[in-house]
Amino acid sequence: MSREETTLRVPFLLDMEYRYAVGQYGRRFFTELRDHARLMGARCPECERVYVPPRPVCGICYRELHEWVEVGPEGTIVGWTVVRLPFIDPMTGEQRPVPYGFAIIRLDGASTSLYHFLDETDERKIRVGQRVRAVFREKREGSLRDILHFRLLEE
Amino acid sequence: MRRVAILGAAQTRFEACKASLAYNELVYGVVREVLDRTGVPMREIESMVTASQDAYDGKTISGMAINEVVGAYLKSEAKVAADGLQALLYGVARILSGEFDLTLVVAHCKESEGDPAAITGLMFDPFVQRPLHLDELTAAALQARRYCRKKGLTPEDVALVSVKAHRQALKNPYAQRAGTFSVSDVLASPLLADPIHELEAAPRSDGACALLLASEARARALTDRPVFIVGVGNCTDAYWTERDLAEAGALQEAARRAYAMAGIREPAREIHVAEISARYAHEELMAIEALGLHPNPVELIAEGRAEFINPSGGPLCGNPPTVSGLVRAIEAYAQLSGEAGARQIEGARTALAHGAGGICGQNQTVVILRRE
Numbered sequence A: 001m002s003r004e005e006t007t008l009r010v011p012f013l014l015d016m017e018y019r020y021a022v023g024q025y026g027r028r029f030f031t032e033l034r035d036h037a038r039l040m041g042a043r044c045p046e047c048e049r050v051y052v053p054p055r056p057v058c059g060i061c062y063r064e065l066h067e068w069v070e071v072g073p074e075g076t077i078v079g080w081t082v083v084r085l086p087f088i089d090p091m092t093g094e095q096r097p098v099p100y101g102f103a104i105i106r107l108d109g110a111s112t113s114l115y116h117f118l119d120e121t122d123e124r125k126i127r128v129g130q131r132v133r134a135v136f137r138e139k140r141e142g143s144l145r146d147i148l149h150f151r152l153l154e155e
Numbered sequence B: 001m002r003r004v005a006i007l008g009a010a011q012t013r014f015e016a017c018k019a020s021l022a023y024n025e026l027v028y029g030v031v032r033e034v035l036d037r038t039g040v041p042m043r044e045i046e047s048m049v050t051a052s053q054d055a056y057d058g059k060t061i062s063g064m065a066i067n068e069v070v071g072a073y074l075k076s077e078a079k080v081a082a083d084g085l086q087a088l089l090y091g092v093a094r095i096l097s098g099e100f101d102l103t104l105v106v107a108h109c110k111e112s113e114g115d116p117a118a119i120t121g122l123m124f125d126p127f128v129q130r131p132l133h134l135d136e137l138t139a140a141a142l143q144a145r146r147y148c149r150k151k152g153l154t155p156e157d158v159a160l161v162s163v164k165a166h167r168q169a170l171k172n173p174y175a176q177r178a179g180t181f182s183v184s185d186v187l188a189s190p191l192l193a194d195p196i197h198e199l200e201a202a203p204r205s206d207g208a209c210a211l212l213l214a215s216e217a218r219a220r221a222l223t224d225r226p227v228f229i230v231g232v233g234n235c236t237d238a239y240w241t242e243r244d245l246a247e248a249g250a251l252q253e254a255a256r257r258a259y260a261m262a263g264i265r266e267p268a269r270e271i272h273v274a275e276i277s278a279r280y281a282h283e284e285l286m287a288i289e290a291l292g293l294h295p296n297p298v299e300l301i302a303e304g305r306a307e308f309i310n311p312s313g314g315p316l317c318g319n320p321p322t323v324s325g326l327v328r329a330i331e332a333y334a335q336l337s338g339e340a341g342a343r344q345i346e347g348a349r350t351a352l353a354h355g356a357g358g359i360c361g362q363n364q365t366v367v368i369l370r371r372e
Helices: A023-036 B023-038 B062-066 B084-096 B116-121 B136-151 B155-169 B183-188 B216-222 B249-262 B281-290 B297-302 B323-336
Strands: A039-043 A067-071 A074-083 A100-107 A114-118 A131-136 A147-152 B004-011 B047-051 B076-080 B102-110 B191-193 B206-215 B227-236 B273-275 B350-357 B363-371
Touching: A023 A039, A023 B023, A074 A114, A100 A131, A100 A147, B004 B023, B004 B084, B004 B216, B004 B323, B023 B062, B023 B102, B023 B206, B047 B084, B062 B076, B076 B084, B084 B102, B084 B206, B084 B227, B084 B323, B084 B350, B084 B363, B102 B323, B116 B136, B136 B155, B136 B191, B136 B281, B155 B183, B155 B281, B155 B297, B206 B216, B206 B323, B227 B249, B249 B281, B249 B350, B249 B363, B273 B323, B281 B297, B323 B350, B323 B363
Parallel strands: A114 A147, B047 B076, B047 B102, B273 B350
Antiparallel strands: A039 A067, A074 A100, A074 A131, A100 A114, A131 A147, B004 B206, B004 B227, B102 B206, B227 B363, B350 B363
């Protein structure tokens, strides 16, 4: 038998929609972002770590987080890359334009990191420790994409 | 041999849609309640077993998204992607190993966030079954028809289960669906897939639950009214197309193992409360028989002698998948610790919790609990 005859496959297309509840902490985080272009974290009363995005409990101290603090919009690059491999963006179904910069960003005042795009794609111009600032969209809808990207700051 | 006790438990109210809570908030609520009830601080709990399903959560490795709220940072955590009662078995095994004294068992599921028919459809064979749009309901209807035919049951006989379940659920503050229905009300509810009517099928639910397991030594130090897990049994049957759906061989075998471990010879006499994972009314009849609780389940229910079976109302009154099996153990624990409120069965000393998973109950779990 030819190879073609021995490799019959059954196609299965799965179209699955989810409606994730963002919850109480997520609702406040995204509302502040949408209405005031403000990034908020929640501080642990014990270890004083500030979690961004905010969450109900500090995983280390197991204490409830009730104190809200503003963080950013400036921060520091903890790690970065420039993505050059083209792939289909699951959020849009379209190919993501490459290249694009991507970074782990420690916002000022935060103890955890936010992951987001950079406005730079030239690897020679990006470095760990570099200062960045969030660029917000004019029209915001209450999602992480309300931040367009992070802009590298002149030093 | 080491013994394992349940120190405390909590569950959310079952609701069709808990839209205001994210998964981590839902789970934190029940874990917090367990800590508050038992007085055990999270830092003393050494291991966690969680139960959830990636397909319902829309997220792979779904256990990792809740690890901070179950207190799992830098601790031993494992996820069971099956019925929640299997997570309990895993937690018991962890303590019996001698490695851990305290283990938290947690389950969560929100059917409202995904598409349950599509998700249960993924259980089916992709070559000869999925192209036919089979889902769990269709399979259950085929089983119900086969079982009723074999036992000579009428639609009215099966509807009795629903009448009892919804009546008992009136006393359960966690129930999503409860009410005083007659047999004709049940049979007048919409036919979902012949012979199953809406009131004979578990509703779609969101919910979470948690319980804390302890070694006997630790339990005795923390409570003077321990409830012990004295028997466990688990058994898997053939794929649903490869067996007679009117038979419950895997459940009989799981029960045999659990009874042997617990030293139970006459379950009909020795089991005072049974919480059964019947997602469809006919499954309760099958389970009563397979568990040896009564040879004629319809007669038992018709004569009003089945109040000790699913005093909570069972899954027909709220059934978040995965959570449902673990809730059976929590209800059994509540009965034995005298915390079952209006649904309390007086004098219960030995209780049975039953969990099922897979198409037409391919996988079966039985747990026996006893108070001193």
